[in-house]
Amino acid sequence: MFARRVQEMLRSPLFRLGTRSSPRTSGRIVPVGSSATAGGKIALLERGIILSSVAYLAFETYKWKRGQTVVHASIKVEDIVEQADYLYGSGETIKLYELLSQYKDRNDAELLWRLARAARDMALLSTTPRDEKKRLVYESFDCAKKALEVDELCWAAHKWYSICLSNVGDYEGIKTKIGNAYIVKEHLERAKELNPKDATTIHIIGVWCYMFADLPWYQVKIASALFGTPPSATFEEALTYFLQAEEVDPHFYSTNLLFLGKTYLKLKNKSLALDWLTKAKDFPARSDEDIEVQKEATDLLKSLGEKI
Template sequence: MFARWVQEILRSPLLRPGIRSGHRTSGIFVPVVRGSSAAGKIALLERGIILSSVAYLAFETYKWKKGQTVVHASIKVDDIIEQADYLYGSGETAKLYELLSQYKDSNDAELLWRLARAARDMALVSTTPQDEKKRLIYESFDSAKKALELNELCWAAHKWYSICLSNVGDYEGIKTKIGNAYIVKEHLERAKELNPKDATTIHIIGVWCYMFADLPWYQVKIASALFGTPPSATFEEALEYFLQAEEVDPNFYSKNLLFLGKTYLKLKNKSLALDWLTKAKDFPARTEEDIEAMVYVRYWYI
């Protein structure tokens, strides 16, 4: 019933213009996130308006003919990244993937982690067929892995490698998923170490902790049988990360507000839980994720 209600809302033509590509939580470890705050998105849009003619024309040089794309060789990497960031900030998921997929054989880590993000975003669009979703998830992982191999000091490569690795686990079974959980957190912590000001990385670590703290007893038994000592965490740890993310970038993400409310409920603090859940409900709905958070709170809590 709840899922059908969400889908009916998302299909509304009144909401369509403001919805970006789908960003649902997949599996039990890593949520879907966008890497910029609301202020950052506005800045990207403003910058997009004044993009140099070179950067703008760079994207216009792509012409689809019989499934082939003709690319002007003179386009510089910086111009491509600038245009890619503009498209990402504008929520143009398909155009962004179209642009970056031409550089899957690149040796530039900055291009490749952006391609990983774009491929994953395309996989999460609700209209993408299941077989195509799987192909895109594995493509995103390959791109993130290559980016990391090219530049171990690239914080975004660590971040998207961890996210894409978790997504690949969805197709390879619970044993692989749990086994990869250690690696997922390791790379998230490395991303945080390299860039402590990225709120979404901190948020994802919080979700990692929340999900393992919230594992049902039977899943804990299965994990213990498979691994002896499975990953573990507490709701107190999760709360610390969610609050830290909010401190780094206040009100940056509706799902962080939602998880703060849910975590306080787990810790039996109903007053603070209500405060954060109300903030999640009232968060300006700019993306599909924002709408899902709002509907979730209204349906289950407020």
């Protein structure tokens, strides 16, 4: 029962993030406040703004003229990244994966972490066969690991290494998954250190803290017996990260609003819990995940006696 509880916990939004979570910008460290990444540009790119439809059409025409063959030497990394970010923002998961797979042997962190993300997104597709899902999960981890080896200062590589490492744990058993939790947080914190303006990284750390703070005392005791010293955290720590994510990018993610409400409930602050849960309920639904958030927030509000 404990193992099932932990497995469900570790499959929460923390490790489902990805389809909307990573800025379509350089994963390298950039000074805070730079107009290239901070604030406006990241916020816009996070919402899937099309970067260059003209460039993308030109790229497709190029492939057609070359009989669908891409001459790697003639295309700059910046051009590939732009095409990849266009496809990512358009939700073209399969095309994105096919594009980036052509460059998997390039030792470029910007391409590799994007391929890691694309492979993971492919694994999450309902149409992907089970065996293929496993292969894609391991491929995503290998790409993220290679991205880190190429450029240890690439914050996005740290972020996706942590997410992909957790996904690999789904195939290697609960004990490995728990043991990897320390490494997951370590790389998330490194990503945050390198880029303190990525709201999603901050949110994920908050969810990590919330999950382990939410373990009942008797399950912590069982975990200690099975795994030695299990990861631990407090709801106060989780709240700090969720609030920080909101400060960096207000209302950037419906799940962050929901977790703020749930965390305040855990801290027995009903007034603030109602406020954030209402915001989560009223958040415009742009994805299936947003719809799920709206439903959970609505159910929690009703359980607290609110009339919806």
